[in-house]
Amino acid sequence: MKHLLLAAAAASLVLPVYAAEPAPVPSPGEIAAAAPASDWIAIAPSDLLVMDLAPDAKGKPRRVVIQLMPAPFSQGWIGNIRKLAAAHWWDGTSINRVQDNYVTQWGDATEKKPLPEGLVTVPESEYVTTSDAISEANATHLDGNSDASSAAAALGDEITASEERSKAAQISIDGTRTKAALDGWHERDSYAPWVEIFNEWPVGAEQMGEGLWRYWPVHCYGAVGVGRNMSPDTGSGAELYTVIGEAPRHLDRNIALIGRVISGMEYLTSLPRGTGPLGFYEDEAQRIPILSVRLGNELPAAQQPKYEILSTSSVSFHRYVDARANRRDPFFIKPAGGVNICNIPVPIRPVAAK
Template identity: 30%
Template sequence: MIAAALALLAADALPGTPTAAEIMADAPEGAWVAPDPEDTLYVDVPSGRIVVVLVPEMAPRHVEQLRTLAREGYYEGLHFYRVIDGFVAQGGDESGEKDKGSAAQTLAAEFEVPMPAGLAFTPLGHADPYADESGFVAGQPAGRDPEGGTAWLAHCTGAFAFGRDEGRDTAATEFYVTLQPQRYLDRNLTVLGRVVLGMEHLQAMPRGALGTAGTIEDERRWTPIESVTVASDLPRKDRVPVEVMDTGSDTFRRLIEARAARADAFFYYRPDHVDLCQMPIPVRLTPAQDGE
């Protein structure tokens, strides 16, 4: 009887409005895309692999720098040494003394760029305090200034970006991943991609103290970076068979609508709004291509 009474009190699903789960169940194969291996980065730590998808059109100099550093083994033997709870996990050379090889000593900022003609921008369709218009580009959350014609990748959870000093053109090798949304950093640092798999490894890293700006004082608690590899440098059989939903697809547009509508019976109050960083971009693993 208690269960029956609770059922009577339950919210009603919105008739005729599909839920996100229903849309995902009907998603066609054409709604999924495999990231270009040349734009996919593997960061290996003792607990597992972190998979990052880069968008060279949105930060070409930084992506090229990262590929160069990875291919020359710059990050091997370095660490995640600065981790702030609810903020970022930062990796690289804490001393700043390691030779950069053939990579650039510093990089000109790419906080925002002219909106690339070859990339589609899918509007979120909801107000955003950090951008005139927010939406998605190449499977990544982004903002844009329609009047100025510029766009940038947003600091949602998993944003992969280069750190810098106070000077805008001082980024070189240090990278960080946001552990939660940090939108106030948009257009202040260069975001060049996002983590699509492996956030659990970053979330589990030991934290530093606020008094040390998150730098972990005991070096024994730093998380080793075993390797940073461009996926195209590995045989296909050794790559992670990941696919990301095409944010330009009709399926993803329907997911945005469903996320805002909250048609599930669980919801009593439906705000008819979705925040950019609360709009998940689906990722899936496909069967491995053994022997290739």
């Protein structure tokens, strides 16, 4: 037996040595899923709009949750929307327009329902905001989460240092150093001189002078905007729509954006397309009734929606952006080397009730 063991040991010395299989490269979704709890920011229920539609043909409830945009973007319209929700104005209205590859729209199809008092008329100048206004609002980033505010502050001026941050952001992937933001993707946009994800929201920007920029939200899939008539009308916020197709970026700075759908998008994209002009339903029976629209904090505590969003100040998000721009996970053959602003949906996840 001793000689057999020695022979086996000797034989093992001449067998080929195989390198260990390289670790699989994570997908963007896997990177987000692996992000530590400290990289996630709670979304305040007061910043969520909960819309309950009439059940579907099988009796299944249909709930849509919309996250409202933080200050300083579109705050005049968002103030109106909060008043409309508090007045339960949308109860009994309907989804009345579904245009293929474009938008689903809802509100009062008759245009005769009185609006609540106290709504403001918002000027067209509010379609954009300045870097000064953003710097002021940054102190109350999203829901005032102190950790998020500290993280943002640690990165320095969120506006004037955008390019420097993107060039300096370095992460480690498979033992190599690579730029998370990929130099140049910010400037490859067809509709804005500069694009970025600012405080978890996709925005376009242009420089107006030394240290002065103006920024605006952009129309990506799921974005929610304010329907309006011809200029100078900007809409009250009573008529809302969401993008259900290719991003209509030509609408940027022409219509107010006030938020995005974060849950229930399937109930808005799967509806029958309207056959009237612009996709409006010609038959009243086609309209989908809206049972109620409430701010999240107006619901009973046990029913309030709870969601978290991945902080764009985190290393996890930088890795996520890099992975979106350069897919290295097994299915992909050639990384793209760039990414469209609307192809970087910031990860949002529901929080299980405790």
